Amino acid sequence: MAKYKNHVLVCGGTGCRASQGEEIVYNLNRVIEENGLEQEVQVVRTGCFGFCEKGPVVKMVPDNTFYVQVSPDDAEEIVKEHLVKGRQVERLLYTDPETKKHVSESKNMGFYKKQIRIALRNCGFINPENIDEYIARDGYASLGMAITEMKPEEVIRIIIDSGLRGRGGGGFPTGLKWDITRKVESDQKYVVCNADEGDPGAFMDRSILEGDPHSVLEAMAINGYCTGANQGLIYIRAEYPLAISRLKIAIQQAREYGLLGKDIFGTGFDFDVELRYGAGAFVCGEETSLIHSMEGLRGEPTVKPPFPSESGYKGKPTNVNNVETYANIPVILMKGAKWFSSIGTEKSKGTKVFALAGKVNNVGLIEVPMGTTLREVIFDIGGGIKDGKKFKAVQTGGPSGGCLTEKHLDIPIDYDNLIASGSMMGSGGMIVMDEDDCMVSMAKFYLDFTVEESCGKCAPCRIGNKRLYEMLHKITEGKGTEEDLSNLRNLSNVIKDTSLCGLGQTSPNPVLSTMENFWDEYMAHVKEDKCPAGQCKSLMQYIISEEKCVGCTLCSRVCPVDAITGDKKAPHVINPTTCIKCGACFEKCKFGAISIQ
Amino acid sequence: MTKVKSLADLRKMKEEMANKVQLREKGDHPDQLVQVKVSMATCGIASGAKEVMNHLIDQLDQQAIEAVVTQTGCMGYCYAEPTIEVTLPNSSPVVFGYVDTKKASEIISRYIIRGELVDGIIPVNYETVNEKKKD
Numbered sequence: 001m002a003k004y005k006n007h008v009l010v011c012g013g014t015g016c017r018a019s020q021g022e023e024i025v026y027n028l029n030r031v032i033e034e035n036g037l038e039q040e041v042q043v044v045r046t047g048c049f050g051f052c053e054k055g056p057v058v059k060m061v062p063d064n065t066f067y068v069q070v071s072p073d074d075a076e077e078i079v080k081e082h083l084v085k086g087r088q089v090e091r092l093l094y095t096d097p098e099t100k101k102h103v104s105e106s107k108n109m110g111f112y113k114k115q116i117r118i119a120l121r122n123c124g125f126i127n128p129e130n131i132d133e134y135i136a137r138d139g140y141a142s143l144g145m146a147i148t149e150m151k152p153e154e155v156i157r158i159i160i161d162s163g164l165r166g167r168g169g170g171g172f173p174t175g176l177k178w179d180i181t182r183k184v185e186s187d188q189k190y191v192v193c194n195a196d197e198g199d200p201g202a203f204m205d206r207s208i209l210e211g212d213p214h215s216v217l218e219a220m221a222i223n224g225y226c227t228g229a230n231q232g233l234i235y236i237r238a239e240y241p242l243a244i245s246r247l248k249i250a251i252q253q254a255r256e257y258g259l260l261g262k263d264i265f266g267t268g269f270d271f272d273v274e275l276r277y278g279a280g281a282f283v284c285g286e287e288t289s290l291i292h293s294m295e296g297l298r299g300e301p302t303v304k305p306p307f308p309s310e311s312g313y314k315g316k317p318t319n320v321n322n323v324e325t326y327a328n329i330p331v332i333l334m335k336g337a338k339w340f341s342s343i344g345t346e347k348s349k350g351t352k353v354f355a356l357a358g359k360v361n362n363v364g365l366i367e368v369p370m371g372t373t374l375r376e377v378i379f380d381i382g383g384g385i386k387d388g389k390k391f392k393a394v395q396t397g398g399p400s401g402g403c404l405t406e407k408h409l410d411i412p413i414d415y416d417n418l419i420a421s422g423s424m425m426g427s428g429g430m431i432v433m434d435e436d437d438c439m440v441s442m443a444k445f446y447l448d449f450t451v452e453e454s455c456g457k458c459a460p461c462r463i464g465n466k467r468l469y470e471m472l473h474k475i476t477e478g479k480g481t482e483e484d485l486s487n488l489r490n491l492s493n494v495i496k497d498t499s500l501c502g503l504g505q506t507s508p509n510p511v512l513s514t515m516e517n518f519w520d521e522y523m524a525h526v527k528e529d530k531c532p533a534g535q536c537k538s539l540m541q542y543i544i545s546e547e548k549c550v551g552c553t554l555c556s557r558v559c560p561v562d563a564i565t566g567d568k569k570a571p572h573v574i575n576p577t578t579c580i581k582c583g584a585c586f587e588k589c590k591f592g593a594i595s596i597q
Numbered sequence: 598m599t600k601v602k603s604l605a606d607l608r609k610m611k612e613e614m615a616n617k618v619q620l621r622e623k624g625d626h627p628d629q630l631v632q633v634k635v636s637m638a639t640c641g642i643a644s645g646a647k648e649v650m651n652h653l654i655d656q657l658d659q660q661a662i663e664a665v666v667t668q669t670g671c672m673g674y675c676y677a678e679p680t681i682e683v684t685l686p687n688s689s690p691v692v693f694g695y696v697d698t699k700k701a702s703e704i705i706s707r708y709i710i711r712g713e714l715v716d717g718i719i720p721v722n723y724e725t726v727n728e729k730k731k732d
Contacts, residue, residue, distance in 0.1 A: 005650070005651070005654050006620075007621055009621070040651075061624045062620050062621070062623050062627065062667060063624065063665075063667040064624045064625070064627070083668075085642075085670060086634075086635070086636070086667070087638075125621060132610075132614045133614070133617050135607065135614050136611060136615050136616075136618045137618055138611065141608070141611065144603075144604040145604065148603070257599075257600060257601050258600035258602065259601055265601065265602065265604055265607070266602045266603050
């Protein structure tokens, strides 16, 4: 076997692949071969490194040099300089935005300093399409230990003691869920993995499945052993083709090794996993809807109880957990409950993966201990707000969550603190907003999403959310009244109280939390017909200053609707009734004569 | 394809597979390991640095010494190529010159394992930009 002295890890997450990651791998291999290094250097496609902002990312091992924003054309230089001559390619190193110095090792980068990677332990480290690399990292050893040396109750006890709570958003204690499913007697039980990640801006489950699919399979088998199920089902959205293909490869490899299938580890325990595809409906992330969708029925929720643990898929006891929850399980068994519960806060143990998006410098996937503050996440790891703008709010929990503002920045993030602050953990999407974002429009954006995604089963959600959306639309058009604001609040509370499932019960949260934190902004829209952030087009007006305008006619030439008139070398005027507020004149004016009011 | 029939099977398999990711795991904490840098500029390569590097990797591996061997750029001692720099945990780097495979073996058996100094050490006669700043 060839003995490699260098590994070149290339990020193979969806984001980096979209930025020509595959071509980078191809070119690297080509140049490596041209230089006769194929016996010495191995190029490995890995899962997501998390640092999506600067992708595609290439990491050189063992010297741990971290190259960012690599293009396929850089392959030649990386091979000839770094691998042949041992010189770093400086221009591809990450530049610290504060010190303006190159940082060659990832552990010295602000982005990675505060992270602890448990669920993402193998993402960006192993080749997700190679089971051997997973096994080399203690893969399947937890499963082996559990089924050959432990009783189901003992395994569940460890999970309960670890304090692990559901990472899909609800935060239900995982061990307890397993125990309930175990105690229900039935001839057939099921283990389900909820990979129906639907929050706009959340992509942690996809990244785990793409970067470390075996960890989820292993945990599902452990769950099967504990609850007495021998069939696992992964409900994954069809929009995740890369995750699906890597899962299929992983399942195939695990079966070939006998780690899935009949008589695992010679213990007589059978367990196998199949995939079920979702069509990408947000409501199917709710466990009863998910189960109905898997049964071939409409993806609609039903009343709980009965809980899936008692009567789920095909009426049989079914344990549903989220991808990230499963990814934690093998490590907890390997390192023990004490180790896991030493990380995090009193009631929320371990770490949480967040997808950092929006107006933040380092967009990407991060994993931090529970109890890390928003300030640390946004400013230390996220590198602060883009273009030096001012932080305004961050939306956590997606369309079901709420926004948190400046005054929440120093609250340690965990399940309970987020709820107390009027938001929620959700699956871990974090969308950062700056001073240019209008909070009414933000609430409208999420309502637009929930109106689309409501399954329509119950009236409060189907009709109520539509009315909320219409009221918000009216306000952003400058036609809202103070009465609309009180109606908005009343209706929101009614929808919350009377909806059947989690979707309706949480959909007014963005409205309520923005009203709570940004009441002035709502009032400005309603009373003064102004959008303080300057985002609501109907409330904006472009005005040419008579003193500053020199009459160069440039603005009138770029105006697509001929709304600007005026003679050469005389001040121009914008006709507000024809103006469509495209901003073309504003961008073109060289004299700063056009302003937005 | 061999099937995993017991936990012992899996553990054996893990041992066999360990080298697949060892390099990456070592890269995560190089300061606790023996670090060897081989100067691999044109002059180094021409004097046989590549063979020396392969020899070092093989020997360290065979003797089960936890080490990270990397190539680096020209160290400036072109007259004494191939040169290597060895850093033992918690000690300062030491540079050796005229390292052929025989010398490399001697460095492993005497300096790396027993901590004895061997002939051929090049005294460090420069300071780096970083060190300079600290003063």
